[in-house]
Amino acid sequence: MKPRVFSGIRPSGRLHIGNYFGAIKSWLKLQDEADCIFAVVDYHGLTTPFDPKEMFKEKYEVILDYLAVGVDPKKSALVIQSDLPEHTELGWILGTITPVSILERVPTFKEKVAQHPEYVNLGLLSYPVLMAADILIYKSNIVPVGEDQLPHIELAREIAKRFNRIFGKTFPLPKAVLSSGARVMSLYDPSKKMSKTGGEGILLSDSPEEIWKKLQPAVTDPARKRISDSGNPDVCNIYSLHKLVSSADEIKEINGNCRGAKFGCLDCKKILAKNLGMEFEDFRRKRKVFESNPEKVKEILKNGAEKARELAQKTLREVRKKTGLDI
Ligand code: TYM
Numbered sequence: 499m500k501p502r503v504f505s506g507i508r509p510s511g512r513l514h515i516g517n518y519f520g521a522i523k524s525w526l527k528l529q530d531e532a533d534c535i536f537a538v539v540d541y542h543g544l545t546t547p548f549d550p551k552e553m554f555k556e557k558y559e560v561i562l563d564y565l566a567v568g569v570d571p572k573k574s575a576l577v578i579q580s581d582l583p584e585h586t587e588l589g590w591i592l593g594t595i596t597p598v599s600i601l602e603r604v605p606t607f608k609e610k611v612a613q614h615p616e617y618v619n620l621g622l623l624s625y626p627v628l629m630a631a632d633i634l635i636y637k638s639n640i641v642p643v644g645e646d647q648l649p650h651i652e653l654a655r656e657i658a659k660r661f662n663r664i665f666g667k668t669f670p671l672p673k674a675v676l677s678s679g680a681r682v683m684s685l686y687d688p689s690k691k692m693s694k695t696g697g698e699g700i701l702l703s704d705s706p707e708e709i710w711k712k713l714q715p716a717v718t719d720p721a722r723k724r725i726s727d728s729g730n731p732d733v734c735n736i737y738s739l740h741k742l743v744s745s746a747d748e749i750k751e752i753n754g755n756c757r758g759a760k761f762g763c764l765d766c767k768k769i770l771a772k773n774l775g776m777e778f779e780d781f782r783r784k785r786k787v788f789e790s791n792p793e794k795v796k797e798i799l800k801n802g803a804e805k806a807r808e809l810a811q812k813t814l815r816e817v818r819k820k821t822g823l824d825i
Contacts, residue, residue, distance in 0.1 A: 503528050504638040506537035509556040513563040514699030516692035519679025519742050520644025526568050534574035535636055535806055541579050545621040563702060566785035575802040584810035589631035595660050596627050605649055630654035634669045635810045641672050645680040665820040679742050685716035688735040703785055706775035713771050718763040729756040736766055743773040
């Protein structure tokens, strides 16, 4: 039997290169060797401030991005989480065996509380429990994600272990898979991860001109003040991005030119802008094709939900029996 893979992204706008290098690149590889389900996790999207008028559009944007980037509906099931309320039913049951004290210690919970002190809701606290349900309802073995999600996957394993111990072996213990770009940092504050907020994330759908505009003010080696100073690529976020898209020869040359003060940071950024633009050229073309075919996208989601529902309901039947809800 092929291993089962699950992963998801919140519907908070178009995808950026952090989502791509952190998670989706591994999805594309895994879909050839495993049985994959990829979701837009819209229930999770309700836990932080959002605009109900934009929600549907945001979900759709992510689905278009998935398809254009190469998630192949013939190989993988593409789903919208709330089309499968089985996730929330399992989430409720798993919530009853998860200590609140563990949830209060989850780093992303603390971050969100600091970010939106006026928006601390029960859904936010139980966010990782629903995430565990997303993974466990399909008895997933592998969860390809960026580094920031590791505490959540660890918690999903703990919840699975706890359920197996109390009610009998039911769930495999899921493993996180990280890619080489598991932590893409912000262009303007490289101490933070790149995110969708503040318009600083490079989107997969950005035109080469937009990419160039975002890259120009990006932070490089802070100690390098002028071209004649020798730079240190090891502390430069732009150099880290080069490692994701540029060829081995280019990377070597960039390293030498930076250390030897042979070119400036803008020259280095120009090469990165060109390579990022090229990396997503095909994506931008394919996205237009899917944008103009909403019926096709609807059908893909319907098929994805059907396949996922069958698996989810099977697990839920087993869980309801084991917990005594059903006989
Ligand atoms: P989300 O929507 O924040 O991010 C989606 C995926 O993109 C990765 N990612 C990054 N990777 C590297 N560098 C970055 N700067 C960067 N920014 C985002 C994330 O690690 C993630 O893999 N809780 C999840 C969604 C979720 C989920 C799940 C994931 C809900 N249920 C079940 C896996 C399995 C989240 O908020 O991802």
